[in-house]
Amino acid sequence: MTRRVDLWIDLRSPYSFLAKDPAYALEAEFGVELVLRPFSLEIASAAQLGDPASLARGMRKIKYLYADARRFAKPRGITLLGPKKIFDQKLVHLAWLYAARTGHDRALIDLAFPRFFKRELDYEDRAAIVGLLQDAGVDAAGFDAYAAGEGPAELDGHQREAEAQGVFAVPTFVVEGELFWGQDRIDFVRGKLAG
Structure with a gap:
């Protein structure tokens, strides 16, 4: 029986982008089934951008996180430009689930991440998302x-399942019920799979 690894990601997350390719390598290395799953991270609350008193601290945190992500990205030749605003990820996550129906989910993800972090793709632009689907x-x-009908309920179902598994941020690997949060936890995931 093939072991399964769930990887919960948000297509707006630079750390999710950084986790993707090392996660793909797990399949070849361990013969596991890697399942990429959408998780809608509430960035404003995670960065504590709510009240004016915490806004400056939250913005410093976001700037630091991007600087830190770039430290991991640079040796791999990955461009990570910070977005000009906090994008709503719902439309692109719906496109992801729609692409998954025909087995094109990874193609969409592989195109979406670099385009978004080079500021070449607006996740809220319907025409751009349709173009992304076609390119995938x-x-x-x-x-x-789908986006107006069953899609939102399917996306909500993923969110509920993530929360039931204990997921609170991205990227999060789930291996046999154990959570590993962060793209830099891949060695712990390897250890779990090897053990």
């Missing part, structure tokens, strides 16, 4: 109906 090899003819 997906017939987008039914996407609007």
Whole structure:
């Protein structure tokens, strides 16, 4: 029986982007089934951007996190430009789930991350998301109906399942019920799989 590793990611998260390729390598290394799952991180609350007193501290935290992510990205040749605003990820996550119906989810993810972090893709622009689907090899003819119909309930189901597993941030690996949070925890995941 093939072991399964869930990887919960948000397509707006630079750390999720950094976790993706090392996670793919786990499949070849250990013969596991890697399942990428959407998790909608509440960035404003995670960065404590709520009240004016904490806004400056939260912005410092975001700037630091991007600087830190770039430390990991630079040796790998990955560009991480901070977005000009906090984007709503719902539309691109719906596109991800729609692409998964035809097995094109990884193609979409592989295209979305670098484009977003080079500021070449607006996750809230419907036409851009339809273009992303098409570039990933997906017939987008039914996407609007999916996004207006069953898609949001499917996306909410993933969020509920993540929370039931104890996921609170991204990227989070789940191996046999054990959580490993952070792209820099991949060696712990390897240890768990090897053990």
